[in-house]
Amino acid sequence: xxxxxxxxxxxxxxxxxxxxxxxxxxxxxxxxxxxxxxxxxxxxxxxxxxxxxxxxxxxxxxxxxxxxxxxxxxxxxxxxxxxxxxxxxxxxxxxxxxxxxxxxxxxxxxxxxxxxxxxxxxxxxxxxxxxxxxxxxxxxxxxxxxxxxxxxxxxxxxxxxxxxxxxxxxx
Numbered sequence: 001x002x003x004x005x006x007x008x009x010x011x012x013x014x015x016x017x018x019x020x021x022x023x024x025x026x027x028x029x030x031x032x033x034x035x036x037x038x039x040x041x042x043x044x045x046x047x048x049x050x051x052x053x054x055x056x057x058x059x060x061x062x063x064x065x066x067x068x069x070x071x072x073x074x075x076x077x078x079x080x081x082x083x084x085x086x087x088x089x090x091x092x093x094x095x096x097x098x099x100x101x102x103x104x105x106x107x108x109x110x111x112x113x114x115x116x117x118x119x120x121x122x123x124x125x126x127x128x129x130x131x132x133x134x135x136x137x138x139x140x141x142x143x144x145x146x147x148x149x150x151x152x153x154x155x156x157x158x159x160x161x162x163x164x165x166x167x168x169x170x171x
Contacts, residue, residue, distance in 0.1 A: 094107050
């Protein structure tokens with residue numbers, strides 16, 4: 001008798017998800033497996049020790065990069081919340097001063113200018129950037145931010161240029 005059903009085959013992602021669920025069921029949610037148990041399991045399915053060790057290094061690096069990205073996002077959110085607080089205080093102060101001194105003629109310009117600055121900050125904080133950053137990553141991937149993702153002067157900007165040498169006045 002021959003079996004007419006072909007053997008089941010799984011993609012790497014499916015196999016990882018299945019193994020993860022099986023480990024969770026066996027060890028309870030958040031269960032841990034020792035490195036030796038991981039090596040033994042890998043050998044049983046035909047993964048070499050070198051391949052497994054390289055995968056462990058990749059996973060540790062990806063986890064560290066995710067932590068860095070989470071910290072950068074948390075810092076950006078804290079900075080935005082501070083900006084909102086400054087916006088409220090400055091506009092309240094300007095409103096009170098304007099109403100007491102001039103009857104309310106210029107407060108709106110302060111509110112408009114600081115509101116535009118706050119809107120730009122909100123866009124930079126909450127809108128994903130195209131062409132780079134974490135928004136273009138696949139789920140489960142992580143990448144350290146590139147220099148252009150970090151705050152501060154951009155390479156080649158005016159802040160990076162050396163001042164010109166002073167010239168002597170002509171007589």
